[in-house]
Amino acid sequence: MSVTETLADLVAIDSVSSRSNSEIISYLARRCEALGLQPRQFPYTDLNGIEKINLVALSGTDFSEASSISHPQREAANKMSALPAVELTLVGHTDTVPYDPNWGEALQLTERDGKLFGRGACDTKAFIAAALTAVEMIDRQPLSRPLALVFTADEEIGLIGAKRLAEARALRARYAIVGEPTSLRPMRAGKGYCLAEIKITGREAHSAYPQLGRSAVFGAARLISAIESIAKKLEDEQHAAFDPPYTTLNVGLLQGGSAKNVIAGECRFTLEWRTIPGQVPERLLELLQAAIEEEKRRDPEFTCEVDAARADAGFETSAGSEVIALLEELTGNSAGTVAFGTEAAQLTELGAEVVVMGPGDIRVAHRTGEFVPIAELEACAGVLQQAIARLC
Numbered sequence: 001m002s003v004t005e006t007l008a009d010l011v012a013i014d015s016v017s018s019r020s021n022s023e024i025i026s027y028l029a030r031r032c033e034a035l036g037l038q039p040r041q042f043p044y045t046d047l048n049g050i051e052k053i054n055l056v057a058l059s060g061t062d063f064s065e066a067s068s069i070s071h072p073q074r075e076a077a078n079k080m081s082a083l084p085a086v087e088l089t090l091v092g093h094t095d096t097v098p099y100d101p102n103w104g105e106a107l108q109l110t111e112r113d114g115k116l117f118g119r120g121a122c123d124t125k126a127f128i129a130a131a132l133t134a135v136e137m138i139d140r141q142p143l144s145r146p147l148a149l150v151f152t153a154d155e156e157i158g159l160i161g162a163k164r165l166a167e168a169r170a171l172r173a174r175y176a177i178v179g180e181p182t183s184l185r186p187m188r189a190g191k192g193y194c195l196a197e198i199k200i201t202g203r204e205a206h207s208a209y210p211q212l213g214r215s216a217v218f219g220a221a222r223l224i225s226a227i228e229s230i231a232k233k234l235e236d237e238q239h240a241a242f243d244p245p246y247t248t249l250n251v252g253l254l255q256g257g258s259a260k261n262v263i264a265g266e267c268r269f270t271l272e273w274r275t276i277p278g279q280v281p282e283r284l285l286e287l288l289q290a291a292i293e294e295e296k297r298r299d300p301e302f303t304c305e306v307d308a309a310r311a312d313a314g315f316e317t318s319a320g321s322e323v324i325a326l327l328e329e330l331t332g333n334s335a336g337t338v339a340f341g342t343e344a345a346q347l348t349e350l351g352a353e354v355v356v357m358g359p360g361d362i363r364v365a366h367r368t369g370e371f372v373p374i375a376e377l378e379a380c381a382g383v384l385q386q387a388i389a390r391l392c
Helices: 002-010 022-034 071-079 125-137 160-168 218-234 282-297 321-329 346-348 376-389
Strands: 038-045 051-059 085-093 110-112 115-117 149-150 171-176 187-190 193-201 248-256 264-275 303-312 336-338 353-356 371-374
Touching: 002 125, 002 149, 002 376, 022 038, 022 051, 022 125, 022 149, 038 160, 051 115, 051 160, 085 125, 085 160, 085 376, 115 376, 125 149, 125 248, 125 376, 149 160, 160 346, 171 321, 171 376, 193 218, 193 282, 218 248, 218 264, 218 303, 282 303, 321 353, 321 376, 346 353, 371 376
Parallel strands: 085 149, 085 171, 171 353, 187 336
Antiparallel strands: 038 051, 051 149, 110 115, 115 371, 187 353, 193 264, 193 303, 248 264
16 A cells, blocks of 8 residues: 555544554454454543554564563563564644544545645655555565564653553653654654643632632632743753753643622633753642742642642653664754654653654644644655664
8 A cells, every 4th residue: 555545444443542452453453463463452542432452463463462561570571671672653643632623524534735635644644654654665585684663642641652652661662663744754852841820729718808719710810920930930941952952831721710790719720831851840830839839838828739740741852763763864954852742752761862853843733733744754655764764
C-alpha cells in the first residue's frame, strides 16, 4: 500500500480519545503481523470504563516474560536486563481530538492543492502511516539491531497511554522518534506540561452588607496577582534553546460567585505551566504554596485548595546525539525545540535518546480542515526508512 492509502485507512477509523481505540489498534496489529513484526497489546481501562490499548510491535527481538509479571518482579527483571532491547523505536499516538460534526469529510481523507485533509491527518496518523510504509519498503534482512513500532492511546488527554507503557516497562530503547507535526524538523527538547485546579472558599452574604461575608473572588484575585509575580520570577531561570526561554504560566479559566448581588462564596481557576527541561514541575508548586501561606498570614480566614492534576516533565536530548545528527542530515533541517506536550519524556523513562519529528504543522492540528502536505508525508516515509537502515 502507498503511504497515502494507509493514511486514508487510518483517518477513516474514528479514534477520538473519548472512544475505545480498539478498532485502530486491530488494524495496526494486522498490518504489523503482515510485515513480519511481533505485536503485543497492552490494554487498560480508562476512568470512564472504556477499553484503551497500547500496541508494541517488535522486529529482530522477542518479548520478555518480564513485561507481563508483577511489578516487584518486573523491577528485579529490569535490573537483569530481561526486557527486549530495541535500537530504534518509532512512536505514534492513535487518538485524535474531537471534530465538528458539521465537518462532513472529517473521516474521509480528501486531497486538495497538494494537501491531505482529515481528522488526525496531521496529528499524528500521518506519522503512523509513514512509519508503516518505511518498514514495508525496507529490506529488513540485513538489519542487525532490533526495531519497534509503538502506538499509544490517550495522548491528547494527558499522555495517559505513554505513561502506562512506561510503567509497564514493555521494552528498553536506545533511540526513539516520537511522531508529532514538526514540518519534518527534528526537535531535541521540549517543555513539560503541568496543570492545577485551585479553589478559594469564602463566605456568601448580601452584597449590601459585605462585612458579613468574605469574597472568594477577591481572594482569588489576590492569589492570581501573586501568581503573576511568580511568573516574572521564573523568567530568571532560562533555557536559551526555547522561545520564550523560560517556564510560562497561564490562568486559563476562572469561575466564581452565584449572582451579581451575592458576595462570592467560592471561586475556582485553572493554572497551567510549561516547564523548561531541567526544572522540576514542583518548582512552581513550591512558589505557589509560599504565596498561599503569605496570603494566610495577611488574612487568617483565607482558604485555598490546590489539586495538582498533572505534572509532566520536559525532555532534552544532547545536540551531539547520533539520532539528532542523523535526522538533521536526512531532513536537511537543524534541530529545534517544542513548547507543546509530547510523549518524549515517557520514552526517556524507557532509556531512549528521543527526538520529536513528523510531517505537518502543529498550527493546523486540532482544527477543522486539519491537513498534512503530501510532499512531507512521502518525505517522512523516506526519512524513517533511511533512519531504520542507518541505526538498525
